[in-house]
Amino acid sequence: MTYDTTVVLYGRDTTAAARVASLLLYAGVDDVRLLDGGFTAWLAAGYPVETTPRYPAPCQTFGRPVPGHPHYMIDTEETHAMLADEDASLVSIRSWHEHVGATSGYPYIQPKGRIAGTVWGGAGSAPHRMDHYRHLDNTMRSYPEIVTNWRLQGIHADRRIAFYCGTGWRASEAFFYAYLMGWRRVAVYDGGWLEWSQKPSHPIAIGPPVRMQAVPARGFVA
Numbered sequence: 001m002t003y004d005t006t007v008v009l010y011g012r013d014t015t016a017a018a019r020v021a022s023l024l025l026y027a028g029v030d031d032v033r034l035l036d037g038g039f040t041a042w043l044a045a046g047y048p049v050e051t052t053p054r055y056p057a058p059c060q061t062f063g064r065p066v067p068g069h070p071h072y073m074i075d076t077e078e079t080h081a082m083l084a085d086e087d088a089s090l091v092s093i094r095s096w097h098e099h100v101g102a103t104s105g106y107p108y109i110q111p112k113g114r115i116a117g118t119v120w121g122g123a124g125s126a127p128h129r130m131d132h133y134r135h136l137d138n139t140m141r142s143y144p145e146i147v148t149n150w151r152l153q154g155i156h157a158d159r160r161i162a163f164y165c166g167t168g169w170r171a172s173e174a175f176f177y178a179y180l181m182g183w184r185r186v187a188v189y190d191g192g193w194l195e196w197s198q199k200p201s202h203p204i205a206i207g208p209p210v211r212m213q214a215v216p217a218r219g220f221v222a
Helices: 015-027 038-044 076-083 143-152 169-180 192-196
Strands: 006-009 031-034 088-092 160-164 186-189
Touching (some): 015 169, 076 088, 169 186
Parallel strands (some): 006 031
């Protein structure tokens, strides 16, 4: 693969493919796409599948320095800076129960809560689900529906936005949707709640936010 290779990613749903997509964009691949609905949609449409492994020939060079787009990923230090920036929003892509600290969402993450100062961007009705962003058939919800829900939470395209979840998978899906919509000041906080919660000095919040905007009846459901 070189930086100018067109890459189409898929999985059983979208989250794992989106995680790889965010990394490829960060590395510098120019044309990265997701198969809407994933492998399930492909099978449902009756398209052919194969069972013989393919082994592509490796490229001699990627064609540009890596990372080609370092601004698509931020670390903990940059996350601190974003929280202090009035022109930026750190967005939690986690279930409501994770966001308010009722559960960590992961058997291997003990601390509960959210990064203090973040806004809720929805995710799903339970940890590891993304039904706020996908239909029952795992295809992507419409752009206007996603943007409407984001705007109600103060998430706007003219701001610097970084998405996070537990370990970067769900955040990458939200990031990729924003990328498709032309939001260029977007990133993934790669370490997410797992990394942030390991240091006691990092500020966290538990419980419902003091200010929580209403969302459409068909939008986010806590």
